[in-house]
Amino acid sequence: QVQLAESGGGLGKAGGSLRLSCAASGRTVSSYAVGWFRRAPGKEREFVAAINWNGVFSAYPDSVKGRFTISADNDKNTVYLQMNSLKPEDTAVYYCAAAPIFPRYRVYDYNYWGQGTQVTVSS
Numbered sequence: 294q295v296q297l298a299e300s301g302g303g304l305g306k307a308g309g310s311l312r313l314s315c316a317a318s319g320r321t322v323s324s325y326a327v328g329w330f331r332r333a334p335g336k337e338r339e340f341v342a343a344i345n346w347n348g349v350f351s352a353y354p355d356s357v358k359g360r361f362t363i364s365a366d367n368d369k370n371t372v373y374l375q376m377n378s379l380k381p382e383d384t385a386v387y388y389c390a391a392a393p394i395f396p397r398y399r400v401y402d403y404n405y406w407g408q409g410t411q412v413t414v415s416s
Contacts, residue, residue, distance in 0.1 A: 295319035295391045295405040297327075302387060302410030305379045311412060313374040315389030319405075326395035327372040328403060329363060331385035331412075338388070338400050342374060345395035352396040357383075379414045386411050 301313040315327060328343035341361065344351045348365035362375040372389060387410050390403035397403065 295325060297389050297391060297405055297407035299387065299389050299407045299410040302412045305376075305412065305414050307379055307381055307414055307416050309379050309414075310375070310377045311379065312376065313387055313389075313410060313412070315372040315374075315407060317370045317372065317391065323367070323370075325391040325393060325405075326397065327363075327365070328390050328392060328397065329372075329374045329387060330390060330400065330403075331383075331387045332409075333382070333385040336385075340398045340400075341387070343392075343396050343398070344372060350395060352398070354398075376412070381414050381416045384412060384414050 296318045298316045305311045326345045329341040330338045332338040342353050342363040344363045351363050360378045365372045389407045391405040392403045
């Protein structure tokens, strides 16, 4: 069992930055890859970033590549999502999730999910 808790959401401005955190706990958390997804109003949940647990490999869709960076702090069992050059279209609820294999891009590949944190970007 893996428990995930997101934090760090809030209100940002276009062109600004926010950093999200995903604190993980559980017996085998170090064997999982972690991904970030987001769901904007009226849209389906979409993949944002993923990292393998030792932090060596990461993956991003084109929509955030070059603006978002995922990283992992193994000592703290925490994964971060640094979001720079924010755009109003980044407004969404952001979720972190854990999957047994890296990389995985689809919602149903992830076994455990956090509750989500709201990110709102004003223009």
